[in-house]
Amino acid sequence: GQNIDQxxxxxxxxxxxxxxxxxxxxxGFNGLFWYQQHAGEAPxxxxxNVLDGLEEKGRFSSFLSRSKGYSYLLLKELxxxxxxxxLCAVRDNTNAGKSTFGDGTTLTVKP
Amino acid sequence: ETGVTQSPTHLIKTxxxxxxxxxxxxxxxxxxxxxxxxxxxxxxxxxxxYREEENGRGNxxxxxxxxxxxxxxxxxxxxxxxxxxxALYLCASSLAGGSSYEQYFGPGTRLTVT
Numbered sequence: 001g002q003n004i005d006q007x008x009x010x011x012x013x014x015x016x017x018x019x020x021x022x023x024x025x026x027x028g029f030n031g032l033f034w035y036q037q038h039a040g041e042a043p044x045x046x047x048x049n050v051l052d053g054l055e056e057k058g059r060f061s062s063f064l065s066r067s068k069g070y071s072y073l074l075l076k077e078l079x080x081x082x083x084x085x086x087l088c089a090v091r092d093n094t095n096a097g098k099s100t101f102g103d104g105t106t107l108t109v110k111p
Numbered sequence: 112e113t114g115v116t117q118s119p120t121h122l123i124k125t126x127x128x129x130x131x132x133x134x135x136x137x138x139x140x141x142x143x144x145x146x147x148x149x150x151x152x153x154x155x156x157x158x159x160x161y162r163e164e165e166n167g168r169g170n171x172x173x174x175x176x177x178x179x180x181x182x183x184x185x186x187x188x189x190x191x192x193x194x195x196x197x198a199l200y201l202c203a204s205s206l207a208g209g210s211s212y213e214q215y216f217g218p219g220t221r222l223t224v225t
Contacts, residue, residue, distance in 0.1 A: 043154070
């Protein structure tokens, strides 16, 4: 099975940088996703890492270390609209890749 | 390209009743996964359908069942509703065997059991 841990809550200031960590134990790994979810809405895709290293996409970057079972999501130049829950999810190695989600990190961005 | 749609948006049911939730997958996708998301938690995998067959199931009892139709749309059925079934139900479509790794979520159905 899969076990995913991420902090429950984080607070940061507008314009700052925040790093959200995720650790996982898995029986079959085929990539790690980060999703953003605003209250009452569906998760939206942010990033996908399957190889070790850093993937950068605009203000958001995601890092993966498979040997350590560790990932982080880095958000730069924080904006108020970035206040949301950030979900880490591990994709398994079946054909269509079912995902196991962590409980999410609620990020609050303050002025 | 048509996105993932779900119906209804909201639903209120009484304990013991049955409910059917519907999902239309994104154009070109052949796989639908269903998730239950309780308040303050991440989505929990219920099951996945591929080519009209159940292709993997999470830790949910048999009263959670589903169907996938030839056009790849899907239904989630829950019998004998319990209070703890109150949650946001999400479906996500993807393409098995394709090069894309993404799954696209629908807007969800908010189920309240009283």
